[in-house]
Amino acid sequence: MTDTQFASLVNQHPAHQQLTTCLDIVQDALDDLKAKNITILDVADMTEVMERIVIAEGTSTRHLKAVADHVAMKAKQAGFNPIGVEGQGTSDWTLIDLGAVVVHVMMPQARTFYDLEGLWQGQSQRERMEKTA
Numbered sequence: 001m002t003d004t005q006f007a008s009l010v011n012q013h014p015a016h017q018q019l020t021t022c023l024d025i026v027q028d029a030l031d032d033l034k035a036k037n038i039t040i041l042d043v044a045d046m047t048e049v050m051e052r053i054v055i056a057e058g059t060s061t062r063h064l065k066a067v068a069d070h071v072a073m074k075a076k077q078a079g080f081n082p083i084g085v086e087g088q089g090t091s092d093w094t095l096i097d098l099g100a101v102v103v104h105v106m107m108p109q110a111r112t113f114y115d116l117e118g119l120w121q122g123q124s125q126r127e128r129m130e131k132t133a
Helices: 003-012 014-032 061-077 108-114 116-120
Strands: 036-042 052-057 084-086 093-097 101-106 125-128
Touching: 014 036, 014 052, 014 061, 014 101, 036 108, 036 116, 052 108, 052 116, 061 093, 061 101, 101 108, 108 116
Parallel strands: 052 101
Antiparallel strands: 036 052, 036 125, 084 093, 093 101
């Protein structure tokens, strides 16, 4: 079996399709409410707890809460029930745990301070979500 054939089989696997669908829903929800600086980290080879980390920024605590609520609502509507949501309210960081995908919506200063990209970057592959204007 060639590498291309193997990759094709992996991409057709239901778990991979489910991951892709979940990421698409998260991206759409973040785009809906104009979240900023969206980054996806592939951490599948680093932990068994999740496969992707999505990090995005809000422009204010109110915006951050609205974005996090919208992501959780859209995910739930699509059948990806959040396992947990942490940091809602006046926090500068909200986490939405969707199982294989964990979404962090942060204020820019919190993102800089906690540096999740730096923490997970060791072996991860970073992908910038393409924004469409």
